[in-house]
Amino acid sequence: MTMMVNGVCYHAEQYGEGEPLLLLHGFTGSADTWRPLAPFWPDFRVMAVDLLGHGRTEAPKDARRYRIEHAAADLAALLDEWGVEQVNVLGYSMGGRLALAFAVWHPRRVRRLVLESSSPGLETEEERRARREADEALARKIETEGVRAFVDDWEKIPLFATQQTLPDPVRAAIRRERLRHTATGLANSLRGMGTGVQPSFWERLGELAMPVLLVCGERDEKFCRIAAQMHERLPNSELICVKGAGHAIHVEQPGIFAKIVSEFMTKGEV
Ligand SMILES: C=C(O[C@H]1C=C[C@H](C(=O)CCC(=O)O)[C@@H](C(=O)O)[C@@H]1O)C(=O)O
Numbered sequence: 197m198t199m200m201v202n203g204v205c206y207h208a209e210q211y212g213e214g215e216p217l218l219l220l221h222g223f224t225g226s227a228d229t230w231r232p233l234a235p236f237w238p239d240f241r242v243m244a245v246d247l248l249g250h251g252r253t254e255a256p257k258d259a260r261r262y263r264i265e266h267a268a269a270d271l272a273a274l275l276d277e278w279g280v281e282q283v284n285v286l287g288y289s290m291g292g293r294l295a296l297a298f299a300v301w302h303p304r305r306v307r308r309l310v311l312e313s314s315s316p317g318l319e320t321e322e323e324r325r326a327r328r329e330a331d332e333a334l335a336r337k338i339e340t341e342g343v344r345a346f347v348d349d350w351e352k353i354p355l356f357a358t359q360q361t362l363p364d365p366v367r368a369a370i371r372r373e374r375l376r377h378t379a380t381g382l383a384n385s386l387r388g389m390g391t392g393v394q395p396s397f398w399e400r401l402g403e404l405a406m407p408v409l410l411v412c413g414e415r416d417e418k419f420c421r422i423a424a425q426m427h428e429r430l431p432n433s434e435l436i437c438v439k440g441a442g443h444a445i446h447v448e449q450p451g452i453f454a455k456i457v458s459e460f461m462t463k464g465e466v
Pocket residue numbers: 221222223224225288289290291293353355389390391444
């Protein structure tokens with residue numbers, strides 16, 4: 197469905213009945229990211245959103261509109277529109293950064309938090325500046341060379357090396373999803389909500405009282421290291437490192453990922 201949220205036209209989907217689960221995709225993803233997992237989650241009311249500049253959601257020309265504080269405010273408005281006061285939030289990679297921001301700024305609205313291969317941002321201004329410069333260069337490359345050339349390069353970055361051995365139909369589906377975006381949407385997403393633009397939440401992890409599940413792939417050393425560091429600072433978290441998986445666990449091992457999430461979501465229920 198299409199919804200006007202804070203002046204931006206969002207595409208959002210809802211399916212299933214039961215425990216509300218808000219799903220936030222990664223950079224170059226969309227609500228479609230989660231479709232293969234739906235059969236594993238029959239008891240959840242899934243709410244999947246195309247984030248700013250992605251999929252069928254509008255790609256504002258002003259990169260400032262993508263800032264994580266605006267994206268988090270949009271999520272709150274979406275939940276208000278749906279009449280949902282409190283929700284479980286699952287975010288993958290970029291979507292995990294947004295999920296964490298939402299949990300920090302709206303803690304009473306987040307029942308449980310699942311962060312897949314994500315981070316609280318970069319701790320120092322020096323790291324953030326370097327990342328902003330790198331993401332600006334990537335944004336310009338997307339705008340000058342086009343989305344197809346970007347996707348050709350993007351799917352080959354070391355972070356996704358483990359995806360090279362996925363079945364061709366799975367790889368083709370990921371590629372189709374990436375190719376559906378506009379250059380403006382992807383470039384401005386990097387400029388507005390890139391890892392170097394958002395504030396660091398490292399010093400605020402101790403505030404989160406809700407249960408947090410950190411999931412990383414054993415072969416994704418960088419984000420497993422980040423997850424372990426987050427685990428040390430979060431008051432109420434568990435960390436699961438999925439054997440043999442890379443960055444996108446939900447793609448590489450959907451059944452295992454879905455089971456991990458289901459068990460976390462129903463923990464403590466009689
Ligand atoms: C390459 C790095 O950062 C990028 C990689 C992962 C994030 C993401 O959402 C990718 C999702 C996907 O393509 O499957 C993305 C982000 O958080 O915005 C980063 O740009 C890195 O080494 O940090």
